[in-house]
Amino acid sequence: MNHPCESGWEAYRADCARLHPSDQVLENVYDRTIRKNRPRRGLLRPATILAAVALLFVVAAGAVTYQVHRSAWVHPADLSEAESVGFHYPASLGEYVPESMSRLHCAPTGSSDRQALLEPDYCWYSMIYRLDENRSMGIQFGSMDNPLWSEVTETDPDTEVWYPQEPGSENFTRENLQVVEYRGCSICLDDFCQTFPDPEPEGPEKIRDAEAQWLDRESGLWFSVQFYGTLSSSDGYRREVGGVSQEELLGYVRTIVDGQRGQT
Amino acid sequence: MMREDDFVRAAEQYRNMIWRLALHALRSHADADDITQEVLLRLYRSGKDFESEDHLRFWLVRVTVNCCKKVLLSPWRKMEPLEDFQEKLSVLLPERSALFDAVMALPDLYRVPLYLYYYEGYSTEEIGRILRVPRATVATRLHRGRALLRDQWKEEFG
Structure with missing residues (x-):
């Protein structure tokens, strides 16, 4: 043992510098602070679906650089923030659910929570518009400059129309795919279907939601819009479907495109 | 918040x-x-x-x-x-200095002032404000803490 009055204190300081709590301590703190303030679970669904689907595609695509870091890093946002990336919410669409506006942080694979939160490479945005008591519409968008949208798409080399990739799971399929041109945008419409192999009693065996995706090259944004059915009060997940048609969805999509062109 | x-x-x-x-x-x-x-x-x-x-x-x-x-x-x-x-x-x-173990073996009255002084670099006056005790009390605790460490050092290593 070194004499405590001499170099011993240097060794003591070196030992102290190596002391640290377990990572679980910070995880617990974040769970009780920042993550507790996330939007409600049901309202998070579009973003988490987006993250999950994106991850699915990332895995399928193999050699890719980016992925959505963690769905946990979805944070409340406001419309002014979305407007700063070039999004114009069309007033004619009606009022969106204010607390549904959220920001999805994207950071390189292997990033820490801290990096994803403080230094995201880019963000996507998500909001929900309530159509009526039983039906909602999720709107997601992000800059075309950001790489994630291109990872989850397949482009027809002849027409340069963007199609969503196959979901990569037999429980999820895309059916009745069609492309509609509107004001310079190739809008890809389809029915996104989820099959329940073991449906609950009186529950649906298959739910079908119209969805649309398009690139708005004029505003430089990527868009994705989906319908949602009734949110169950028990777990926040939908159990019934309003049977929304692609035609009805296209009407809302046109309103959004018009909004981007300054026609609200 | x-x-x-x-x-x-x-x-x-x-x-x-x-x-x-x-x-x-x-x-x-x-x-x-x-x-x-x-x-x-x-x-x-x-x-x-x-x-x-x-x-x-x-x-x-x-x-x-x-x-x-x-x-x-x-x-x-x-x-x-x-x-x-x-x-x-x-x-x-797994590997640490004997002084670290010796400090941790001291009564808590001395451990915290020693840590704040030798690791965090606070002065006796600042430690007094942290612990809500007079500066002289901090100085006494540091002195006694060091004395206990010295006694232990002599005991173990002659």
Whole structure:
């Protein structure tokens, strides 16, 4: 043992510098602070679906650089923030659910929570518009400059129309795919279907939601819009479907495109 | 409440300091974990506007000391035997100086002032403000703590 009055204190300081709590301590703190303030679970669904689907595609695509870091890093946002990336919410669409506006942080694979939160490479945005008591519409968008949208798409080399990739799971399929041109945008419409192999009693065996995706090259944004059915009060997940048609969805999509062109 | 990014920065930067201080005060890994969580939660909820980094650091040290005092005063708290503590410490620090073990073997009255003085670099006056004791009391505790370490050193190494 070194004499405590001499170099011993240097060794003591070196030992102290190596002391640290377990990572679980910070995880617990974040769970009780920042993550507790996330939007409600049901309202998070579009973003988490987006993250999950994106991850699915990332895995399928193999050699890719980016992925959505963690769905946990979805944070409340406001419309002014979305407007700063070039999004114009069309007033004619009606009022969106204010607390549904959220920001999805994207950071390189292997990033820490801290990096994803403080230094995201880019963000996507998500909001929900309530159509009526039983039906909602999720709107997601992000800059075309950001790489994630291109990872989850397949482009027809002849027409340069963007199609969503196959979901990569037999429980999820895309059916009745069609492309509609509107004001310079190739809008890809389809029915996104989820099959329940073991449906609950009186529950649906298959739910079908119209969805649309398009690139708005004029505003430089990527868009994705989906319908949602009734949110169950028990777990926040939908159990019934309003049977929304692609035609009805296209009407809302046109309103959004018009909004981007300054026609609200 | 604090802004999220400010809070994450502070939590990342000061979690080790809080934990080290709590470990010195309570000599228990589990209690140090609890105190670290408690102090960071208080920071998040405080909504305080800190004038500087030093102000934030001082506030965290003060709150940590107060939280530790509460734990020490708890009637149901059971002191962990020193041997058990050292056994657990060996997982985190398999190789460490004998002085570190000697400091941790001191009564808590001396451990915290020694840690604040020799590791955190606070002056006796600042430690007095942290512990809410006169500066002279801090100086006495440091002196006695060092004397106990010297006695132990002589005992073990002649």
